[in-house]
Amino acid sequence: MTEAATTAVNTLLAQTDSDIASYLEACVHCGECAEACHFYQATKDPKHTPTYKLQPLVKAYKRHKAPLRGVLSILGLTPPEVTEDELREWEPLVYDSCTMCGRCTLVCPMGIDIAGTIRKMREGYAAAGIVPEGLTRARENVERTSSPMGVTAKALLAQVKRQKAETGLEIPVDQDGVDYLAIFSSHEIMASPEIIGGYAKIFKKAGVTWTLSTAAYEATNVGVQIGFGPLARDLVKRIVDEAERLGVKYVIAPECGHAYGAIRWAGPNLIGRPFKFEVIHIVELLDKLRREGKIPPGKKDSRKMTLHDPCQLIRRGGVLKEPRRLLSDSASNFVEMKGAGIANLCCGGGGGVSANERAEELRLKAFEQKLKQIDDIGDIETIVIPCANCRGVFEDGLDEYESDYEVIGLGELVAETLRED
């Protein structure tokens, strides 16, 4: 075995706890997960069957950890050792052909969390250094600046200054004694910094005290995407340390799918203790403030709109009703697409896939089905997408298929349609 293969197999086995072992034992090869996967649907190639993507892990488990393996090996019934060539052959299935969207998990009749198992499998790949180039570059930037794009505190402050000038509003930075700490994804900070001004407008109206922090501004977690637990933990800890130092009651997770899961669901497990604050998604917070009457809606936007369901927010995160209530308050012509809600199709670019150039062709192919869902509604003008990464994936896809739908964020829409005093 090569060193990389040994490292990968040892890490895979270390990741195989009782949950993963029971998942691997439970699969009945029914194929439901294939039909659920947007990459299988787009290609009809059986190699995109979610459980097939797990094969190197299954083999390592059967050879080294499964019950009765001793007897089975005497009979020659255990699989051979996983090789580095095999791991490399599977790499595009593990990183390009899975967004960890969890649609396979949702439909599995045996209750196997296939998406979560891919996440564990990536630990073996990351440990062995078998990782797509785009994610490796993102990781290098994160280790230098905490941001996958290399956004520094200086860059954040430059954007804050511009937003202050554009809105004429105060944007607090590094302020203690406030209730909320807002964090953002790099893509928001650099591609749609207007959301920072949007927060200022909304929170002023609501009477909410908040701050940004130059020590913890980045919400994305490349450790989760790449599958490297220690890095995922460090990135969560950076936010936790700063939130607890500032003494805030809440950290606001931004419109970025995996960032929400990373801090809200994986976070306390990663650092091994509960937080001294609560994590609330911006969409949950806006909905709460609206129900409390603190941010009443003004004149509704009349464009014909639909809502995309970001997987990590809706399916994996459970924030299902809030975006719909907010949209109904803010737009007079909001129409759902067929298949909307908990089981909606992924955009094709989550889970690190959008940062992986090698995956581009497959991602665009998967997006075609997303586009069809929207085309089928008819006469849509605007797609509201509460995830900055999904928005980027949509913009790429819409350009590719020469479609001219407008793409906007939900916070942006709420800020624009707020009732003026």
Next chain:
Amino acid sequence: MASYDVNGTAVEHDEEGYITNLSDWSKDLAQVIADAENIQMTDEHWAVVNFLREYYDEYQIAPAVRVLIKAIKKSMGPDVGNNKYMYELFPYGPAKQACKIAGLPKPTGCV
């Protein structure tokens, strides 16, 4: 390591053609890189390259294509800041080629 030849001086670049020492950049070098990329530099190309130099100066970020086009749209208007026009100028990817010519690192997107 491979290098560009700028009036007899060697300027090192990585395997994809991005210069390794960002302070080596000059307008003459930009012209040499553009030649290697088969790009005929016009005023329109220079406007994007100069924008990127200023952008990098302010943010220390080599912007990926979506971020670049939005930033250009904001600063130079929608006639320049759109996908079609930018791909006409830099057919092998506006972010990648323009960053290379502007002497920036290879751009990275969000995750």
